[in-house]
Amino acid sequence: MEQHDMIDLAAVRRAATTLFPVVRRTPVHTSRTLNERVGCEVFLKCENFQRGGAFKFRGAYNAISRLAPEERARGVLAFSSGNHAQGVALAARLLGVSATICMPDDAPAVKLAATRDYGAEVVQFQRATVDREVFAREVAGARNLTIIPPFDHPHIIAGQGTAALELLEEVPDLDALVVPVGGGGLLAGSALALHGIAPTARLYGVETEGADDWRLSLVRGERVRIAPPTTIADGMRTLEPGRLTFPIVRRHIEALLVVNDAEVLAAMRWLLLRTKLVVEPTGAVGLAAVLQGLLPPAVRRVGVLISGGNLDPAILPMLWPA
């Protein structure tokens, strides 16, 4: 893959054109009850209804579709036990490209099955003893496959930015946008879309307590690596911001907000019972920040990116009322 492409709003628009025939234009949900509770208008961009159950399909399809014909003929590889795996597997199938996914040996059976259902080959490794990136590079090298990285690539970032682009087309006068941040692909892509279309609107990233590598990095002004965090929001478990995503986010972000796991569960429960939306923990962190009142009162119309809905069923009992 070419790494030197210019990443800007035009790249997000090109990604949107590429994605148009295959992506689901996900709905924007609103709730009067929610607006009354938080005192401003909230627009939920529902990527939990995206193909593959999360926004990850956008970046994966954009990246694979821009590979050279000989790269596509050889196949692609991704390392992930989560939504990126399903996004790459689905995008590859739609593009007629064979996909290999490296997953740890303790990945949930349901995720293994979902990835295989999309036609990908799953190669497992021992999480305890093997570094997944090293393992993935070995497999990719031996099989001559192109790695589709989870976030730190121009085509991935541009593809993820199309969710915010759609939201801004539908609700052009947002004065803030709230986005979950793990590796930063979705946040960086959203930054490009928001900065290009609504430059005065404020961009907020949200992460969970203990997984605050972005907050620390932004304070320090350089990428900080943290110890593996324990958080219910599995999309937040990256250890440091991306090399490409960090400077984009740093340039455009208003503030990095932090919520804890209990607040994430409360937001999930609220979404489930009040708005009838199934949202995974990472997908609920943005609303958790809004429900906690972390936005300034000047924010009147806020977009919240609901990043995905691939809920581990084991989490359902945690939503059970006390």
Next chain:
Amino acid sequence: MEQHDMIDLAAVRRAATTLFPVVRRTPVHTSRTLNERVGCEVFLKCENFQRGGAFKFRGAYNAISRLAPEERARGVLAFSSGNHAQGVALAARLLGVSATICMPDDAPAVKLAATRDYGAEVVQFQRATVDREVFAREVAGARNLTIIPPFDHPHIIAGQGTAALELLEEVPDLDALVVPVGGGGLLAGSALALHGIAPTARLYGVETEGADDWRLSLVRGERVRIAPPTTIADGMRTLEPGRLTFPIVRRHIEALLVVNDAEVLAAMRWLLLRTKLVVEPTGAVGLAAVLQGLLPPAVRRVGVLISGGNLDPAILPMLWPA
């Protein structure tokens, strides 16, 4: 309320005009995974996203808006511990009409709170010793209130039919429509819309085992009253078809299908994990019938009415995988 209005497609269209400024035009969701599993195209009409969390708002608003000014000035009364209560409370508030809701003393606190949140006065009665209809008539008589019945009224039936009308506007070439049936307001309204717009399409009602008053009544050719059923689908707990809804349904229905509680829970779980939709038990019976393969193979494009999403949180643990 006038009882002698003609009920037909024109009445449903009049209700749609009345509802237009206030109703949410609920989305129609599709799922490739679902289509592959059941071997036909399925269109889910998502009334779980309707205001008040269920289709009941449609009929309630239509009925209250057609009251005479002096009736509206005196106020309305409904007896219900479920979605009809919330539908009437919300519709009355929007129309500036005071609402009194009779609820049993064992109604869940969350339902009491939701009904009061919409501004209604709740009057409780002892379920064990008091007949709710007798109690409701006494209260209505003493306070000079107009009763808004849960299903057996022309304006209620016409209002409920607007959900199917919207679905048929969006997906005109359905060859079947599957609808949950309790008292029959939604099914009768759907029958009028379907018969008027797509007369060759087949209409299916679905109820749960033990709550099969409609199946028995259709077999016998007259309304049959059953013993109080025990079913997880609380919208199915009516004891007999309505006086008005029965002949309409009987004229248009292809078949009455029956599913059991385990199949309903499986459908709820499938909707939650695969389509990210929160659906209450009654709302899932239609999909349960489709997943069980109860439709004939000739059905290629089927609409399924998801009637509501007001889930009792106590049900969540039942969705927990075995």
